[in-house]
Amino acid sequence: MTGKQKNMKNHRSFAVSLMFMLIGFSVNSHLWASDATQLKHCQQEQLIANSTKGSRKLGIVEYRGNVEFCNPDMALKAELMTVEQSEQRSLFNASGSPVIFLQQSAEFTIESTSNQLRFTGGQQQLQLLDNVALKLQQTDGSELIIHAQSINYDYQQQQELQPSSILASGRPLRIELLSANSEKIVATAQNLNYQHQAGLLVLEGDIEFKQAGDIIRAPKIQYNTRTREWEAPKVNNQRIEVILQP
Amino acid sequence: MKRWFPYALIFLAIVGLTWQWQSDAPATQAKDSTQEFLDHRYQMHQVSMRQFDDSGNLIHRIDAQVATVGEQQTTIKQPRLISRSESANWSMSSKQAIATDSFTQLLLQGDVKVIEHSGATPLQIHTEQLQYFGEQRRLYSSLEVIIDDGEITLSGTGFEVDLTTQDYQILSDVKGTRRP
Numbered sequence: 001m002t003g004k005q006k007n008m009k010n011h012r013s014f015a016v017s018l019m020f021m022l023i024g025f026s027v028n029s030h031l032w033a034s035d036a037t038q039l040k041h042c043q044q045e046q047l048i049a050n051s052t053k054g055s056r057k058l059g060i061v062e063y064r065g066n067v068e069f070c071n072p073d074m075a076l077k078a079e080l081m082t083v084e085q086s087e088q089r090s091l092f093n094a095s096g097s098p099v100i101f102l103q104q105s106a107e108f109t110i111e112s113t114s115n116q117l118r119f120t121g122g123q124q125q126l127q128l129l130d131n132v133a134l135k136l137q138q139t140d141g142s143e144l145i146i147h148a149q150s151i152n153y154d155y156q157q158q159q160e161l162q163p164s165s166i167l168a169s170g171r172p173l174r175i176e177l178l179s180a181n182s183e184k185i186v187a188t189a190q191n192l193n194y195q196h197q198a199g200l201l202v203l204e205g206d207i208e209f210k211q212a213g214d215i216i217r218a219p220k221i222q223y224n225t226r227t228r229e230w231e232a233p234k235v236n237n238q239r240i241e242v243i244l245q246p
Numbered sequence: 247m248k249r250w251f252p253y254a255l256i257f258l259a260i261v262g263l264t265w266q267w268q269s270d271a272p273a274t275q276a277k278d279s280t281q282e283f284l285d286h287r288y289q290m291h292q293v294s295m296r297q298f299d300d301s302g303n304l305i306h307r308i309d310a311q312v313a314t315v316g317e318q319q320t321t322i323k324q325p326r327l328i329s330r331s332e333s334a335n336w337s338m339s340s341k342q343a344i345a346t347d348s349f350t351q352l353l354l355q356g357d358v359k360v361i362e363h364s365g366a367t368p369l370q371i372h373t374e375q376l377q378y379f380g381e382q383r384r385l386y387s388s389l390e391v392i393i394d395d396g397e398i399t400l401s402g403t404g405f406e407v408d409l410t411t412q413d414y415q416i417l418s419d420v421k422g423t424r425r426p
Contacts (some may be wrong), residue, residue: 040323045424047400052400052420054393056362056412061398065421071424085397193373 039075039102060084076101089122105160109137124155140180148173166194186210199226213245289314305380320345335363350380367396383409
């Protein structure tokens with residue numbers, strides 16, 4: 001192979017890599033963009049679907065095919081959705097590739113994509129399963145983005161969409177935390193526990209935590225979202241590695 | 247010979263008239279209402295009928311203003327049908343219905359309304375045509391339908407209802423709204 005041929009081959013492989021990178025970027029950005037543009041809340045509960053099946057005795061209605069649903073609390077798009085209505089609660093189960101979900105209040109916006117979703121109205125609980133991506137935005141500009149295998153989102157009672165806790169797990173899960181002043185933290189771990197009122201984010205399992213160029217590798221990290229201080233407690237004599245930006 | 251000729255003509259005329267009278271007689275008999283009844287072509291007014299299955303359970307009760315009975319089917323005007331089971335209490339009405347298979351199948355046509363009364367809020371179904379299968383206790387239609395369960399109003403095209411379990415299906419183009 002001549003030097004010219006090698007050069008051409010390198011250029012070709014670079015172009016292919018670039019193409020895949022661009023496709024990957026556009027798919028990723030499209031995911032959130034589609035959430036924002038496709039779904040809207042509505043004052044009166046509405047839905048469309050290809051077909052439906054209802055059990056009057058059980059109080060369950062199942063909607064199939066291109067399901068689009070909205071009410072004053074939420075909007076979602078799925079392939080299959082069942083609604084179980086009782087006096088105490090409304091239980092929504094949805095599946096799809098993916099299920100797209102949106103909730104908005106004066107202070108918070110929750111957007112998610114996942115293969116399965118379970119939303120319990122009365123108890124205010126959101127469970128997301130399989131290929132989960134969740135974005136929690138606040139009006140002050142802060143954002144928490146989680147990519148995981150499963151997420152449990154418990155809401156504060158009587159507080160519009162304010163999280164009480166978020167529990168997530170994945171192999172690995174990935175988070176991006178953007179503060180109001182645009183300071184960004186990116187981390188991977190196996191489990192996440194976010195307590196909103198305490199402002200405490202706890203990551204566990206094979207963590208790589210990146211903040212302003214610093215990298216921390218540890219089995220456990222506790223991060224205070226208000227003071228922006230982190231702490232890596234000792235766990236079973238496991239090694240903690242810290243690489244600080246000079 | 248000439249003398250007998252007018253008598254012969256009168257005789258032939260009498261024979262001819264008698265022949266014609268004899269051949270007309272059966273047609274007159276066919277208009278007899280007894281024969282119409284035997285041929286299954288008659289009308290009944292202010293009809294009320296009940297049908298039971300082999301075990302003696304009531305399948306349904308049908309009330310109608312007029313029922314015209316034919317050989318293959320019965321056309322019913324302003325029918326009202328009531329079908330009850332242990333847990334369900336259905337009533338149906340329409341402009342007309344065509345009954346076949348000894349009244350166990352009805353095709354309800356025009357402004358068809360179906361109501362189930364047993365729940366806290368009635369389930370109401372409105373369409374322009376549906377097929378009622380009495381023995382199977384099922385409803386089917388391929389036309390547009392509106393189903394209102396008191397909280398949610400669903401519309402779509404084509405539906406099936408199981409009158410015993412109260413399960414329903416809308417087969418395509420579903421749209422729904424919940425009352426505020």
